[in-house]
Amino acid sequence: MNLSNYLVLSVLLFSIGATTVLVRRNAIIVFMGVELMLNAANLAFVTFARMHGDLTGQVVAFFVMVVAAAEVVVGLAIIVAIYRTRRSASVDDVNLLKS
């Protein structure tokens, strides 16, 4: 089997994650879409590491995970903070950028 199959799978997951961010309005689901995109990137990293015979790719994936964890903590805190004031978790309700 060609290793590029893994890459194709990674791309598919990434695109699905991106589409999720675009079409869903629930902030938590949008956020999960972002996580999916990060995971897809990680899969690509791991595959590349195997292709090049270099563990650095895995290390980078590891760092991505750590950063993603930090991001989740802050992101969810923001969602909770917004939910507290607006009683809504929909990204469309946060549209102060307009006007």
Place this chain on the structure above:
Amino acid sequence: MTTMLHAGSVLAGIAEAGRTTTGEEVLFWILAPVMVLAALGLIFARRTVYAALSVILVMVSLAVLYVAQEAPFLGIVQVIVYTGAVMMLFLFVLMLVGVDVADTFADTLGAHRWVAALFGIGLGAVLISVVLRAADIAPQGLTAANEGGNPSGVARIIFGDYVITLQVVGILLITAAVGAIVLTHKERLVAKVGQRERADARIAAGEVLTPLPAPGVYARSNAMDVPALGPDGRPLEHSVSRVLRIRGQQRSVAEVHAHLDPGTGTGSTPPERTITGEEQVR
């Protein structure tokens, strides 16, 4: 059964020199469709919890793929960090925000959804062509790199070339934790009210300090709706539950008295004087 065996052999001794074994191939072709379907669930699931569960499925499958790809350390970390910590955090927040917040699919932004879907597919298409174009490398495999065990190999790089990055990421994590605390922190606008303050306030307001008197007790009827009688023989209106009073389900002493059968003296001793609730204070 054979598939299981194959999967087992895959996890046990994975391909050398980057070439995939048949076992790995089978594993991939089983997991990949499952993962894509689960990921699609993220787009189409109506309930948030289902979406979260399908993401968990994708992540666990990814962990298996990592192990298959000669990255057992990452596979374990994936399970622990993502499915164990991150997704659980997601579920917690879901519970906090409200599980039953269902997403309506009617989009407020007109054709936005269709354009988004179109470009999502377009993104996949262009990226796949990029990948197919770029990934034409003969895989080298990690057998040499993993010689001393994959975790120690990864550790050597993390604590060697990337030790500064590691420190910075550590700082980032602490900052994130502090940030989350700050974000979810509620500012206390008034002084904290404790037991002592409550007691003081009650005394200052001149309220009744003792428990309210229990409602009247006539064993032969529902006593909760009848006021108790004070030492002076007058009914104590506030002894009846506030709810009953508001609902108008309260009965006066006289009303109850009228229903009592004066002849039968069983149970409690009927009062010798007539109790109507309107006696003079003695």
Place this chain on the structure above:
Amino acid sequence: MTNALGGLAAVLPTAVDPAMAVTSAGGAIDVAWLLVALPALGAAVLLLAGRRSDRWGHLLGVAMPVASFVVAAAIWVQMLGLSGAERVAELDLGTWLSAGTFTVDLGVRVDPLSMTFVLLVTFVGSLIHVYSIAYMEHDPNRRRFFAYLNLFVAAMLLLVLADSYVLLFVGWEGVGLASYLLIGFWEHERPNAVAAKKAFVTNRVGDLGLLTAIMAMGLLFGTTDIGLVNRGAESAGEGWATVLGLLLLLAACGKSAQFPLQAWLGDAMAGPTPVSALIHAATMVTAGVYLVVRSGGIYDAAPTALLVVSIVGAITLLYGAIVGCAKDDIKKTLAASTMSQIGYMMLAAGLGPIGYAFAIFHLLTHGFFKAGLFLGAGSVMHGMNDQVDMRRFGGLATSMKVTWVTMALGWLAIIGVPPFSGFWSKDKIVESAYAVADGQGWQPWVLGTVALVGVGITAFYMSRLFFMTFHGTRRWDDGHGVPGDAGETADVQHPHESPALMTWPMILLAVGSAVLGGALAVGGAFTTWLEPVTGHAEHHEPVLPVPVIMTATFVLLLAGAFLAWRQYAAAPVAVVPPRGSLLTRAARRDLFQDTVNEALLMRPGQYLTRSLVFGDRTVVDGAVTGVAAGTAGSGELLRRLQTGFVRSYALQMVVGIVALVAVVLAVRI
């Protein structure tokens, strides 16, 4: 003539051979960077700590240059133990700038020339710092003053220690900045601020020369390392060397207040007196001479540029001397004398390798007696309620004994009375001016005579200053009116000696003025010391016999001093300046330098600016407003894209990414 210069130039490369130039000497030389770092640290601490350090700021400010001096002395002692060629050390502190093949290293160059400067700057600078403690005692911003002084010293040390022209430029600009801050230290008074601005702008003109020269060096040699550039200057051809030499001369003129960029120096007296002492003796105006001598390799390859250097020096020499004769302001007289003395140094530097050592020698002795004179002037002002008009002094010798004696030593030194310092250095310059080249042509006669006449005029105006201040009749009001002045009355003065913190630096400098020149001149000690840098110069016979020159010098000196004595000590001095001759009146106005600058540069510049403003309003602004209107219109259209929904922004991003990747793919196919 060309032959002779070529021969001299051939000496130079052997003196600074690359193999010998870089020595890892070890010992104190290895910490030469401390020289710059200490005062820089002092400046940083004082500026950053702000008012919190008001109480102890001046002590730190003094400690830093003193510490620098200690380090310098240690290095010097170590260097004395080495042989001539080993005294040149380059300390590499790493790469500073790296742009492709062009790199600039951060390095310190320790050799006899730079160490001479370092010792002068740190020693005289430290004394001036000590003096300033008392002088600025009542100034609320004394701490800031010390911060700037430290910055000044640090910048000057960086300038002289730099091993590349780029790093030198940093120090050069640092000196300019510090002088700007210090000249305008009392900036709440408009003339001071204007003077600071004038110094700054004039210096920028010179900086343009240095900057252009550095760029040209990068182009020609691919490096700005001082050693490499000077060794390779000959390979660039005489044309380029001349261009470089003239550009560097422009820079030197700006910093050293040489003709035609001399206008700022007189106005720079607006700063507190210790600043003037620092600028004139140690840190600023000497930088130009340093630059010329340091770039000896370039000038050796460009005889024309060298000639221009000496001509500029000669013009400035006379210019400063003439202006000095007419000024009544004690500080401005001293400023004019600095200009003139620096002219001497430039003249000597323009004589080629034979003159380099004498230029630096005169610079060194001048540093001592000029600092002493300025501090003395500050002391006089301190005792006279900041009066600067010499016509309001007179007979102060009895009231301020220490100041009188120290200034007397400085005065004898500057006019060149043997055996004081100035005699040894100035006499050599006059002698070498007559000895230029092979003794052919007009150069030795003209340059030598100018230097000779300069000695006479210097004797006159410095004696004038001295006698007007300390001798003759009292022209200030001691509470019983001014004798011989029926008209206006000045403020009542109570002249008194300055505190010990001010007198001790003056005494030390006076001792230096008296003996330093002789001590260093014995057996050509100083010339030998500088030889690793300037190269060994063969001695040329002057066109006039040496005894004749010396006699002429001495006669002119005595004549000048006597004239001054007769006019300003023996005869009464008018309190109100007399109308004077045409030359006097011109000299009082600095020989119309400001008028010329205004007519030639300022007014055309203003007209140019005005026409540019007009063009800007109609053409440029028109185009700009048109564009603005167009932008606003298209913005109105684009506004509809801004829905305020995060998702639509994300969609726009995805659309962009897809388009981008698609384009890249299409191009690669």
